[in-house]
Amino acid sequence: MKKAFAVLTVAAALLAGCREPAAPFIDGQVTDATIHSITLSTPEGETVTLSTLGTDPMLVPGVLPGDGVRVHYEVLPDGETLRAVQLDLTAPSAYRLIPGIWRDCSTDEEVGLVLAEDGSARATGWSAPLQDWSLDLDEDRLILTGEDPSDAKKTLPRIFRIEKLGVDSLIVVSEGGRRFSFSRQ
Numbered sequence: 804m805k806k807a808f809a810v811l812t813v814a815a816a817l818l819a820g821c822r823e824p825a826a827p828f829i830d831g832q833v834t835d836a837t838i839h840s841i842t843l844s845t846p847e848g849e850t851v852t853l854s855t856l857g858t859d860p861m862l863v864p865g866v867l868p869g870d871g872v873r874v875h876y877e878v879l880p881d882g883e884t885l886r887a888v889q890l891d892l893t894a895p896s897a898y899r900l901i902p903g904i905w906r907d908c909s910t911d912e913e914v915g916l917v918l919a920e921d922g923s924a925r926a927t928g929w930s931a932p933l934q935d936w937s938l939d940l941d942e943d944r945l946i947l948t949g950e951d952p953s954d955a956k957k958t959l960p961r962i963f964r965i966e967k968l969g970v971d972s973l974i975v976v977s978e979g980g981r982r983f984s985f986s987r988q
Contacts, residue, residue, distance in 0.1 A: 825875075826875040826877060854884055855887050869896025871894030901973070946963075963975035
C-alpha cells in the first residue's frame with residue numbers, strides 16, 4: 804500500500820512539474836485599441852500598452868474603448884514589451900451594449916429604436932426620421948441625429964442623458980425632460 808501511494812505521489816509531482824506556470828495578468832479598462840496593440844488604464848491609474856502581434860485571435864479577441872478586461876501577458880525577449888496571450892472581457896463598454904432593437908412602451912405613445920453597430924439609426928414614433936447615433940461617454944449622453952422636422956434638408960441632433968444602460972434596458976432623458984424606458988427586443 805505504501806509503495807502504491809509513493810508511486811502516485813511521484814507521478815503527481817512529475818505531472819505538476821510539467822504544467823506551465825499561469826501567465827501574469829493586468830486588469831484595466833481599454834482606452835485605445837489598434838490592430839497591433841491594446842492600451843489599458845489600470846485601477847491604480849497606470850497606462851499600460853500590450854502588443855497583440857502574433858497572438859491567437861481566439862484567445863485575444865477585438866476590444867472597444869471602455870471595455871473592462873483582464874489580459875494575461877508574457878514579457879518578450881527585449882525585456883520591455885508585453886504581449887497579450889489571453890484576453891477576457893470583464894465588463895462590456897456602452898459601445899457593445901447600445902446596438903440593438905429597443906422599445907419604450909411606458910406611455911401610450913410607443914417609441915422604437917433600431918441602433919445598428921455601424922452607427923446608423925431608425926425609429927418609430929418619432930416626429931422625424933433618424934439617420935445615426937453616437938455616444939459621448941464623458942457626459943453619459945446618447946446623441947441621435949435625424950431630419951429637422953421644420954426643414955427636411957437639415958439634420959438635428961437629439962441629445963439624451965443616459966440614466967441606465969444594461970444588457971436589456973436603456974433609460975434616457977431628453978433635453979426637454981421626457982424620460983424613455985427602453986427594453987431590448
